Amino acid sequence: MSEAMVKFFIHRLNFLLLQETEIFCGIKHQMECLITKLGEILKVSGDLCNTKADANASPWTNVLREIICDADDLTDEFIIQMDQQRSSDRSELTKSFTNGLQEIVSRLATTINRMEELKFSTTVKGNNETDTNKPQEIEEGQTSAQGKPAAIGVEEKDNKENSPETKGSQIAEAKDSVTIGEEDRKESSQVLMNYNDLPYYLQYCLMYCCIFPVNHRISKGKLIRLMVAEGLAQEKPGQLQEDTAKENINELINQGILQVNDDHIGERVCLTVNPDCHEIILRKLEEENFIAACTGSHSVIPHIARHVSVYSNMETVALQLNNVRPRGLFFLGSQDLSREHGNWLNFNGAKFLRILDLERTKIKRLPEEVGDLIHLTYIGVKHTDLNELPPSLGNLRALQTLDIKHCGDLPALPPEVLNLARLRHIKMYKRINVGGVKLPPGIERLRNILSLTGIHSGSGTAQELSKLIHLTRLGVLDVAEENVGDLFASIMVMQSLLSLSLEAENFIKGTLVLLESFLPPPLLEKLRLEGRLEKIPSWFSSMERLTKLRLGFSHLSENPALVLQDLPNLKILILWNAYDGKKLGKEFCRFGGFPKLEILTIASRFLEEWTEIEEGALPGLQYLHLRNCMNLRVLPEGLQFVTTLKHLTLIPLLDEHAERLKPDGGEENYKIRSIPQISYMPMSTLQELFPLPPPCTPAEKGDKLG
Known part of the structure; x- marks a missing residue:
């Protein structure tokens, strides 16, 4: 834990020296002295843990946490005050800050000396085979800037309570205040041992996941952006921090600590922490003041808590927050944050915030005071009423990161957004009947932008996008024929683009024009197209790296699978009203077709019959979702040969078809007998929940089936 804490703080100091050159001008040497001393701490801490003194290492973690929190507060406060006095004499501020740095370095030096003494004493005693359980006394250390003791004594009780054999029991008992059984103690201890064996960057990744409640699903993309915004992704030469964060998350998934939610239909990847790990690690993190959960006015938030999760109304925890300097504030619920309920940002430590996650809260506008939080790296107001x-x-x-997806009727970004030179992700998407968000002229000034979604393509934006050559993700709405030429020309220069989403004006009925002359970016992995297509363009077959494709409301007259089944790396295919044919046969996927496809979703009110799947086709299919196939009367012969299938979804399922699929005598049951999980909803149940509109004439049918 101390290794992770120190290394990420060193990373932050180096980042500040690189990014805030004006503020730290003239005091770079003092900052480098602090970084050097932190490096010495890392070495001594590692040596201490390699001796028999590792049972005494936990108190030193507490000492280091106090010192680093004080140093972090000191640095952030200095940046705030320097920002407020841009045109004034800053010499007094600088002098005060350097004095504070010297005190921090002195406290670290004292801590290093006493850790060395403890290491030497323990090593000598071990060599002489003396009693290693004898308590080691640590003299009282220096006093911090806040008057708090900088070191603590280690007594025999501490040694016992912090030993590996009893750590799991201690945490579980803190939660339940009862004696737990031997098996529970062993399990808790094993979880903590596995956690402590993780590299420091994976520990912090897992800690961050535990901010959210058990079984809370968090999108993988959001978790990646949060980790980067917090500086929790270690830097690797030539690699984006987002890619590093993704690697860390995938490692935790491979170890079974993070779990992928498997009831999806391919739209996005959601994660949860393994419940067996979550409770135990959460208690440990609460003890270490990494996380504090506010469930009501009775909640007690330690003054050095770095991340606060609010489950209740802000009014009930406002006084508690006045004593805290959190770096992350998460609202987990539907709290009312409207102005008539007071200024919810009016607490002393708000100015230190880096993460502000207001997702799904009741808020219509951000207070003007949010502009004073100059340390903010992440604002999430997804699924709010923000206008x-x-x-x-x-x-x-x-x-x-500015995440304003699925907000209220937000028509445009203010021109002041162009001042955000470090902006990496602007996440936007419309609500029903609301078009794309208009960008201010000059968007090319955001040279560090990686993700830009939910934008309106008009007003010259399509042409300006050509300057954003580092984009990895682009989503454009309201694509019209008059700007499609400029838009496609801009996309073709985005050599790093991994994900592309294009949506026509009035996409349910409108036409999306795809130029035959278009050459997809070479690294493209995800493609989403919404709107009527005349045909599948020839360049589709060139996207060899494509892993995910969604065709929505394409209403093609030709079966798109004739082309798509040859894409060598396609894993997820979503055909949402993409093909208007009434019948699918074995041509949908021949032998060896869709070699890596894992998830297939088909939605069509035209489809009546899927006759056959050739044996050997769809060799890796795990999820088959048939949604809104209101007239599908039969499942394909050969489905029983897709032995990799884990989950079949049939929503709705015709009542007479349900009879044929029943396990006790159903004539089609053999097709689905070996599928472990089947989800379905009978048509009669669906009609009770959602009554169908009156029947329409054939002339009207084509318009209404979208």
Whole structure:
């Protein structure tokens, strides 16, 4: 734990020296002295843990946490005050800050000396085969800037309570206040031992996941952006931090600590922490003040808590927050944050916030005061009623992520957004009957932008996009014929683009024009097209790296699978009203077709019959979702040969078809008998929940089936 804490703080200090050159001008040497001393701490801490003194290492973790929290507060406060006095004499501020740095370095030096003494004493005693259980006394250390003791004594009780044999029991008893059984103690201890064996960067990744409640599903993309915004992804030469964060998450998935939610239909990847690990690690993190959960006015938040999760109304925890300097504030619920309920940002430590996650809260606008939070790197207001963004947003020079997906009627970004030079991700998407968000002229100023989604393609934006050559993810709405030429020309210069989403104006009925002359970016992995297509363009077959494809409301007259089944790396295919044919046969997928396809979703009110799947086709299919296939009367012969299938979804299922699929005598049951999980909803049940509209004439049918 101490290794992770120190290394990430060193990373932050180096980042600040690189990014805030004006503020730290003239005091770079003092900052480097602090970084050097932290490096010495890492070495001594590692040596201490390699001796028989490792049982005494936990108190030193507490000492280091106090010192680093003080240093972090000191540095962030200095940046705030320097920002407020841009045109004034800053010499007094600088002098005060350097004095504070010297005190921090002195405290670290004292801590290093006493850790060395403990290491030497323990080594000598071990060599002489003396009693290693004898308590080691640590003299009282220096006093911090807040008057708190910088070191603590280690007594025999501490040794016992922090030993590996009893750590799991201690945490479980803190939760339940009861004696647990031997098996539970062993399991808890094993979880903590496995956690402690993880590299420091995986420990912090897992800690961050435990901010959210048990069984809470968090999208993989959001977790990646949060980790980067917090500086929790170790830097690797030539690699984006987002890619490093993704690797860390995948490692935890491979170890079974993070679990992928498997009831999806391929739209996005959601993660949860293994429940067996979550409870135990959460208690450990609460003890270490990494996380504090506010469930009501009775909640007690330690003054050095770095991340606060609010489950209740802000009013009930406002006084508690006045004593905290959190770096992350998460609202987990539907709290009312409207202005008539007071200024929810009016607490002393708000100015230190880096993460502000307001997802699904009741809020219509961000307060103007949000512009004073100059340390903010992440703002998440997804699924809120937000209708506007304050001009003060332009003050947030450290902001990396602005997530305003599925907000209210937000028509445009304010021009002040162009001041956010470090912005990496702008996540936008419309609600029903609301078009794309308009961008201010000059969007090319955001040279660090990686993700830009939910934008309106008009007003010259399509042409300006050509300057954003580092984009990895692009989503454009309201694509019209008059701007498609400029848009496709801009996309072709985006050599790093991995994900592309294009949506026509009024996509349910509108036409999406795809130019035959278009050459997809060479690294493209995900493609989403919404709107009527005349045909599948020839360049589809060139996308050899494509892993995910969604065709929505394409209403093709030719079966798209004739082309798509040859894509060598396609794993997820979503055909949502993509093909208007009434019948699918074995031509949908011949032998060896879709070699890596794992998830197939088909939605069509035209489809009546899927006759056959050739044996050897769909060799890796795990999830088959048939949604809104209101007239599908039969499942394909050969489905029983797709032995990799884990989950079949049939929503709705015709009542007479349900009879044929029953296990006790159903004539089609052999097709699905070996599938472990089947989800379905009979048509009669669906009609009770959602009554169908009156029948329409044939002339109207084509319009209404979208």
